[in-house]
Amino acid sequence: MMLRQGLHLVRKLYRDGFKLTGLAGRQSLGQAQLPAPQPDRALTVSSWPFSSPPRDYSLPNESWTPEMQRLYDHYSALCEAETEEEKKRGPWRRLPSYNRTLKYATGGRCLSKVLQAKARLFTRNIEEPGASFEYVVFLNKQEKSCVCVFQAGHLLEGPPGHVHGGAIATIIDSVTGTLATYLSGPVMTANLNINYRSPIPLGSVVLVHSALEKVEGRKTSISCRVTSSDGGKLHTDATGLFVSINVGHLFGA
Numbered sequence: 418m419m420l421r422q423g424l425h426l427v428r429k430l431y432r433d434g435f436k437l438t439g440l441a442g443r444q445s446l447g448q449a450q451l452p453a454p455q456p457d458r459a460l461t462v463s464s465w466p467f468s469s470p471p472r473d474y475s476l477p478n479e480s481w482t483p484e485m486q487r488l489y490d491h492y493s494a495l496c497e498a499e500t501e502e503e504k505k506r507g508p509w510r511r512l513p514s515y516n517r518t519l520k521y522a523t524g525g526r527c528l529s530k531v532l533q534a535k536a537r538l539f540t541r542n543i544e545e546p547g548a549s550f551e552y553v554v555f556l557n558k559q560e561k562s563c564v565c566v567f568q569a570g571h572l573l574e575g576p577p578g579h580v581h582g583g584a585i586a587t588i589i590d591s592v593t594g595t596l597a598t599y600l601s602g603p604v605m606t607a608n609l610n611i612n613y614r615s616p617i618p619l620g621s622v623v624l625v626h627s628a629l630e631k632v633e634g635r636k637t638s639i640s641c642r643v644t645s646s647d648g649g650k651l652h653t654d655a656t657g658l659f660v661s662i663n664v665g666h667l668f669g670a
């Protein structure tokens with residue numbers, strides 16, 4: 418009964434232009450749901466009359482180091498830039514990030530009540546600022562790429578003083594998945610292939626660069642490089658394969 422109700426809602430929300438903000442850990446939206454002339458509108462949250470505004474976890478907080486803040490300011494400035502000829506905004510966008518995968522999507526509160534219960538997004542699950550994943554994703558629409566500024570907190574320790582490989586995989590999955598979702602709509606990770614090249618010091622700030630490799634039918638391939646904040650040191654490189662899904666797939670349909 419619950420499942421049927423849920424699937425009905427999924428279909429209805431899709432018919433009504435439902436926009437996912439967090440499916441599969443992603444911050445971005447499927448291209449199909451982005452109205453091209455006013456891209457910012459698609460990145461906003463629905464104004465549900467009785468909800469309090471959700472916290473956007475990709476905004477600066479007191480835990481951010483000066484380096485994290487510097488890189489945030491750098492990419493934010495690119496987002497403000499205008500193109501020469503038309504005084505239109507350039508290709509860069511900061512993607513907001515919430516701690517619920519469906520609740521804060523347009524129309525998602527209703528779906529969230531039925532299907533999601535108290536589910537929280539893994540990477541935004543720890544309230545203490547700076548303790549785990551501090552990150553912000555900037556998308557370059559023209560280049561079909563994105564860069565994530567990532568500061569790893571003390572809860573992500575693996576080898577003493579360094580970031581756990583699973584935490585690195587998590588941020589790679591989240592960032593490559595964000596890009597795949599933006600480009601191809603709802604997807605799930607089918608394969609991640611990761612090469613750990615040099616350890617990431619805990620508390621340091623790194624850049625996670627992702628770019629589209631190819632789209633073949635339902636398959637979207639994304640490459641990824643994690644580097645030091647000055648780009649001089651390669652920490653990790655990876656590839657991700659994402660397969661487009663019908664949202665019913667998440668509910669066993």
Ligand SMILES: CCCCCCCC(=O)SCCNC(=O)CCNC(=O)[C@H](O)C(C)(C)COP(=O)(O)OP(=O)(O)OC[C@H]1O[C@@H](n2cnc3c(N)ncnc32)[C@H](O)[C@@H]1OP(=O)(O)O
Pocket residue numbers: 439440441442443518538539590591594605606607608634635636658660661662
């Ligand atoms: C909600 C917050 C969570 C945050 C997490 C961040 C994002 C995630 O990590 S998503 C969760 C992790 N991923 C999963 O749990 C996915 C589990 N797997 C699945 O559900 C399915 O296997 C799924 C959807 C990936 C593919 O299944 P299905 O839709 O039946 O596709 P299927 O027909 O098997 O394959 C489609 C194509 O992809 C290819 N493919 C599928 N899996 C793989 C793979 N592992 N490696 C290579 N190719 C693959 C197939 O060969 C096929 O290719 P072609 O079209 O050329 O023949």
